[in-house]
Amino acid sequence: MKTTHPKILVAPLNWGLGHATRCIPIIEALIEQGYDPIIASDGVALHILQKEFPQLTFLELPSYQIEYAKKGAFFKWKLIKNSPKMMEAIYQERKLVKKWVKEYGISGIISDNRLGIYSKKVPSVFITHQLNVLTGNTSWITSKLHQYIIKKYNECWVPDAAEIPNLTGKLGHLENPHFKINYIGPLSRFTKKELPKKYDLLIILSGPEPQRSILELHLREEIKRYKGKVVFVRGVIEPEQKSEQIEHVTFYNFMTSVELEHTFNESEIVLCRSGYTTVMDLAKLGKKAFFIPTPGQFEQEYLAKKYKKEGIVPYAKQEKFVIENLFEIDLYRGLNTFKYDLDWKKLFLLFERE
Incomplete structure (x- = not known):
C-alpha cells in the first residue's frame, strides 16, 4: 500500500x-x-x-x-x-x-x-x-x-x-x-428512512434545456388540479437555494443530497423523468413513481416502456401527460432494489x- x-x-x-x-x-x-x-x-x-x-x-x-x-x-x-x-x-x-x-x-x-x-x-x-x-x-x-x-x-x-x-x-x-x-x-446517494409523510407528491425535474423548462411549464398547469400537498424540485442549480409556496405546492430551485434524501423519504409518490440515475434512487428507496421520459431520448423511452411492461412503473409521453394519470400508480408494484x-x-x- x-x-x-x-x-x-x-x-x-x-x-x-x-x-x-x-x-x-x-x-x-x-x-x-x-x-x-x-x-x-x-x-x-x-x-x-x-x-x-x-x-x-x-x-x-x-x-x-x-x-x-x-x-x-x-x-x-x-x-x-x-x-x-x-x-x-x-x-x-x-x-x-x-x-x-x-x-x-x-x-x-x-x-x-x-x-x-x-x-x-x-x-x-x-x-x-x-x-x-x-x-x-x-x-x-x-x-x-x-x-x-x-x-x-x-x-x-x-x-x-x-x-x-x-x-x-x-x-x-x-x-x-x-x-x-x-x-x-445500482448506485444511489440515498438511504431509505422511515419518516412521517409530509407530501403526497414529489415532482423532481432534471436534464438539459429546453426540455426541462417545457415540462416544468406543463406541470405547473397540471398540478393546479391536484388534490394534495406537493413539493416541486425544479432542478435549476443556482448559487443560492430559493423556495416559494404557491397554494398547495412548495417550489425549490434545487436541493442538496441530504435535503433531497429527506424529501424523497417524506413523500408518498414521485413524478419524474425515467433517467437511469433516478431509477436507481427510486429502487434504493422502494418508491412508487410515474415517469415522463424526455422526448426523443431513446434510453429513457426504452426504460419507461420496460418498467410499464413489467408492471413496475407507469409512464406517459410528455405532451399527453395529465395529472389524472397519477391514479395509475396504484396498479403498479413500484421499484425495489435487490440485495447487492x-x-x-x-x-x-x-x-x-x-
Whole structure:
C-alpha cells in the first residue's frame, strides 16, 4: 500500500444531473478508503459536486455542448449537428488528462461517460449503464462506436446486476463482450428512512434545456388540479437555494443530497423523468413513481416502456401527460432494489498497481 493518499480523477459527464449524482457514492467511498478524489467536469455537474464536496480539488473540462431539440423527433439530428463541437471537446479532454496526470500525480481515472478521459499511463475505468446506445434505426452503429471507446479502458463498471432481475435490460448487457465488465450494482446517494409523510407528491425535474423548462411549464398547469400537498424540485442549480409556496405546492430551485434524501423519504409518490440515475434512487428507496421520459431520448423511452411492461412503473409521453394519470400508480408494484453488497476496497484494487 502506498503511504500517500493516491489521487483519483473522477470525471462525470454534464448531461442533466444524473452522471454527477451517481458519482457521489463513488467519491464518498474513495475518501473512506483513503484516496484523494479530484473532480473534473463542467456546468451544473461541476457545481452540484462542488456543493457536495467543498473540501475537494475541482478542475474544469470543456463542455460537450449537448443540447436538446424542442421537438423530440429532432433530438438525434441535433446531436449529430453538435458532434463536431463534441469531438473538439473530447480532443481537448485528452490533452488536459495528459497534463493533469503529470501535474497532480494521478494514480487512477474514473470517467462517467466522458469519452476522452483516460490514460495509458494509469488505470482507467469507464462507468456506463449503456453498453448498447439506443438511437432508433442507428442503434447498431452508436452501440459499436461506444463499445470501441470502452475497450480503451482497463475496466467498464456497470451500475446494475449481471443477472436477472436487473434494472437496465438490453442497455447494460452484452452477449459476447470484448472488454472487462464489472457489474457493481445500482448506485444511489440515498438511504431509505422511515419518516412521517409530509407530501403526497414529489415532482423532481432534471436534464438539459429546453426540455426541462417545457415540462416544468406543463406541470405547473397540471398540478393546479391536484388534490394534495406537493413539493416541486425544479432542478435549476443556482448559487443560492430559493423556495416559494404557491397554494398547495412548495417550489425549490434545487436541493442538496441530504435535503433531497429527506424529501424523497417524506413523500408518498414521485413524478419524474425515467433517467437511469433516478431509477436507481427510486429502487434504493422502494418508491412508487410515474415517469415522463424526455422526448426523443431513446434510453429513457426504452426504460419507461420496460418498467410499464413489467408492471413496475407507469409512464406517459410528455405532451399527453395529465395529472389524472397519477391514479395509475396504484396498479403498479413500484421499484425495489435487490440485495447487492459492493466491496469498494476490492473494486479499487485496480488503482493500487504500481
